[in-house]
Amino acid sequence: MQSKSKKTILLDHGSGGIASQELISSIFLKHLDNCILAALEDSAVMDNHPGKLAFSTDSYVVDPIFFPGGDIGTLAVHGTINDLAMRGARPLCLSLGLILEEGLDLDDLERIIASIAKCSKSAGVPIVTGDTKVVPKDKCDKIFINTSGIGIVAEGVEISSTMAKDGDMILLSGSMGDHGITIMTRRAGLTLDGNLASDSAALHELVALLLDKLSPGTLHALRDPTRGGVATSLNEIAAAVGLAVEIDDLAIPVKTEVRAACEIMGLDPLYLANEGKCLALVAPGQAVEALRLMQSTAVGRNAAIIGSLKAGKAGQVILRTSIGGSRIITPLHGEPLPRIC
Amino acid sequence: MKYVDEFRDSTLAEPLLEELHRAVSRPFRVMEVCGTHTMSIFRSGLRTLLPKGIELISGPGCPVCVTSASHIDTILAMAERKNVRIALFGDLFRVPGSTGLSLAHASSQGAGVDIVYSPMDSLKLASKYPEDLIVFLGVGFETTTPGIAATIMAAKNSNVDNFAVFSTHKVMPPPLLALLDDPELQIHGLLCPGHVSTIIGACAYQPLVDQYGLACVVGGFEPADILQALIMLARQIDRGEACVENAYIRAVQWQGNSRAQQMVNEIFKPVDMEWRGLGVIPESGLAIREEYEFFDAEKRLNITLRPAKEPKGCRCGEILKGKELPSQCPLFGKRCTLGNPIGPCMVSSEGTCAAFYKYAE
Numbered sequence: 001m002q003s004k005s006k007k008t009i010l011l012d013h014g015s016g017g018i019a020s021q022e023l024i025s026s027i028f029l030k031h032l033d034n035c036i037l038a039a040l041e042d043s044a045v046m047d048n049h050p051g052k053l054a055f056s057t058d059s060y061v062v063d064p065i066f067f068p069g070g071d072i073g074t075l076a077v078h079g080t081i082n083d084l085a086m087r088g089a090r091p092l093c094l095s096l097g098l099i100l101e102e103g104l105d106l107d108d109l110e111r112i113i114a115s116i117a118k119c120s121k122s123a124g125v126p127i128v129t130g131d132t133k134v135v136p137k138d139k140c141d142k143i144f145i146n147t148s149g150i151g152i153v154a155e156g157v158e159i160s161s162t163m164a165k166d167g168d169m170i171l172l173s174g175s176m177g178d179h180g181i182t183i184m185t186r187r188a189g190l191t192l193d194g195n196l197a198s199d200s201a202a203l204h205e206l207v208a209l210l211l212d213k214l215s216p217g218t219l220h221a222l223r224d225p226t227r228g229g230v231a232t233s234l235n236e237i238a239a240a241v242g243l244a245v246e247i248d249d250l251a252i253p254v255k256t257e258v259r260a261a262c263e264i265m266g267l268d269p270l271y272l273a274n275e276g277k278c279l280a281l282v283a284p285g286q287a288v289e290a291l292r293l294m295q296s297t298a299v300g301r302n303a304a305i306i307g308s309l310k311a312g313k314a315g316q317v318i319l320r321t322s323i324g325g326s327r328i329i330t331p332l333h334g335e336p337l338p339r340i341c
Numbered sequence: 342m343k344y345v346d347e348f349r350d351s352t353l354a355e356p357l358l359e360e361l362h363r364a365v366s367r368p369f370r371v372m373e374v375c376g377t378h379t380m381s382i383f384r385s386g387l388r389t390l391l392p393k394g395i396e397l398i399s400g401p402g403c404p405v406c407v408t409s410a411s412h413i414d415t416i417l418a419m420a421e422r423k424n425v426r427i428a429l430f431g432d433l434f435r436v437p438g439s440t441g442l443s444l445a446h447a448s449s450q451g452a453g454v455d456i457v458y459s460p461m462d463s464l465k466l467a468s469k470y471p472e473d474l475i476v477f478l479g480v481g482f483e484t485t486t487p488g489i490a491a492t493i494m495a496a497k498n499s500n501v502d503n504f505a506v507f508s509t510h511k512v513m514p515p516p517l518l519a520l521l522d523d524p525e526l527q528i529h530g531l532l533c534p535g536h537v538s539t540i541i542g543a544c545a546y547q548p549l550v551d552q553y554g555l556a557c558v559v560g561g562f563e564p565a566d567i568l569q570a571l572i573m574l575a576r577q578i579d580r581g582e583a584c585v586e587n588a589y590i591r592a593v594q595w596q597g598n599s600r601a602q603q604m605v606n607e608i609f610k611p612v613d614m615e616w617r618g619l620g621v622i623p624e625s626g627l628a629i630r631e632e633y634e635f636f637d638a639e640k641r642l643n644i645t646l647r648p649a650k651e652p653k654g655c656r657c658g659e660i661l662k663g664k665e666l667p668s669q670c671p672l673f674g675k676r677c678t679l680g681n682p683i684g685p686c687m688v689s690s691e692g693t694c695a696a697f698y699k700y701a702e
Contacts, residue, residue, distance in 0.1 A: 325386020
């Protein structure tokens with residue numbers, strides 16, 4: 001019996017004509033329905049809010065587009081929400097720009113849009129405007145997504161690497177490297193036992209909790225260690241503030257399966273991407289409370305205090321090793337590549 | 342993580358460190374041959390804890406670092422050919438040839454370059470790209486060669502006709518013997534490579550003891566393994582003895598892995614090989630035997646190696662011989678960085694320059 005051929009994206013779907021409209025109604029509005037988007041106007045108009053505006057954008061081109069723990073859609077929602085949250089902003093809304101490759105399976109597209117809708121709904125951050133383009137086959141890889149987001153930073157909140165201070169404790173909201181190693185093992189076609197999965201998650205509620213409960217002005221800086229990993233983010237913080245960072249290898253949470261996969265592939269989890277973790281720099285007197293608050297949330301239950309900011313060589317990040325030695329942690333140089341032996 | 346955590350545990354490492362401090366009665370120099378040792382010594386922070394009397398110098402044991410510029414140039418020329426796809430381990434991707442360009446550049450210009458995790462993945466590429474010849478870059482020591490021999494056997498058994506290997510495989514004992522003939526190199530002991538020794542066995546170092554009176558200890562790669570090996574070396578040197586000892590008994594046997602050795606012998610034969618920094622060393626390389634020449638990229642593509650100049654000012658050669666430290670190279674940290682590597686010792690994740698650049702204070 002001949003199988004029914006799959007429905008795929010055609011160049012017509014990006015024409016702006018009838019096929020585009022069908023795509024919008026049958027997939028986008030079906031899943032992303034909200035009154036601002038459904039109006040199908042040229043731009044979204046929203047009420048003003050007191051406070052400062054935060055604005056961020058990010059593009060997502062991950063391969064594979066589906067992986068354990070998420071897909072390119074979950075990353076596109078969580079990534080931009082997290083970028084806003086890292087400045088202490090409450091995310092208000094997102095835009096969604098799609099570049100689709102001719103021939104993309106429509107079922108795959110719908111699966112991605114459904115997961116974008118699910119993440120956006122669960123985060124309480126609606127998609128209020130969007131755009132779709134279709135490019136000929138081989139001009140992009142299946143689907144590229146851009147999301148931009150607007151958030152509101154409440155009066156009196158100032159979160160920035162430059163606000164970090166000597167003595168600040170550094171917290172990591174959970175285990176390191178889950179996303180990066182999941183993607184790399186999938187790309188490598190390695191099937192490893194264990195539960196490797198991306199940590200894709202929105203962090204704005206965790207940040208809101210910290211801002212709400214910690215003494216005002218004690219949460220100094222936040223970073224989400226995505227590409228380049230914890231190592232690169234810590235280097236950026238150290239450079240921005242002109243202080244040294246010291247972290248303790250044994251204190252950094254890394255799942256056993258992630259460590260094992262890193263051992264096999266010759267990778268260092270410090271340089272692997274995370275998509276649902278943040279580094280928080282907190283005044284020392286509030287660090288334990290910040291840890292307790294993080295651990296009270298689902299996304300932060302494995303949080304740990306991993307080190308501190310110190311006077312020392314400006315911009316230098318030092319790791320204390322498990323045997324009591326030390327080494328320098330540099331930022332990532334180029335893509336992490338697996339080694340020969 | 343079993344077999345890893347125990348050997349990184351400070352409750353094991355601390356007493357070993359104390360013992361090592363007691364065991365070092367006079368200053369000595371040890372060459373750690375393997376790039377993985379170099380990296381592990383830095384990554385674990387061991388370098389900051391060792392007794393002052395021990396001087397560790399890195400040897401020629403990073404397979405990427407010792408790949409000559411002429412081999413890299415040949416690889417780049419292959420990558421430019423129509424209907425050739427290069428399959429390689431990731432380390433080699435950014436290694437520049439004599440023009441400063443690398444496979445990363447070739448890939449950006451549209452050459453077919455695929456990073457694989459196992460040589461067997463090349464056979465999957467061969468089936469995916471039936472019009473192309475998949476050339477796997479056989480770079481590495483005895484540790485990697487058996488897997489590549491197995492891949493060639495698998496290709497033959499499954500009649501894969503678009504797969505070949507460009508072999509620059511090298512074997513470990515000959516360069517060590519060549520280095521030890523150099524009167525300028527003053528070393529008292531050798532931290533012998535653990536991975537290579539799983540294949541060739543601890544017995545392979547006996548000639549170094551017999552001919553040069555060198556203390557030889559095979560070591561594993563975790564901090565406690567390395568400390569144990571250094572204690573054994575310190576004791577041999579203190580007693581004025583030289584013998585081969587094995588501090589990596591959970592992986593290495595005296596005779597090695599005979600099955601792997603047989604597979605390598607079935608496919609490969611010893612040939613003279615050019616090493617970066619060391620020149621041509623007799624019988625230090627492996628070429629594909631005539632019976633398997635269908636899988637030999639040199640034969641299939643009719644390749645002749647041309648001499649190539651090393652990058653100007655680059656001291657990788659002297660560093661690989663253990664004669665200079667990266668900091669003595671005029672390019673190190675200035676023109677040659679991790680972001681813009683000039684010599685292979687900076688490119689490879691196991692290279693001495695990369696280790697110093699990344700981890701040294």
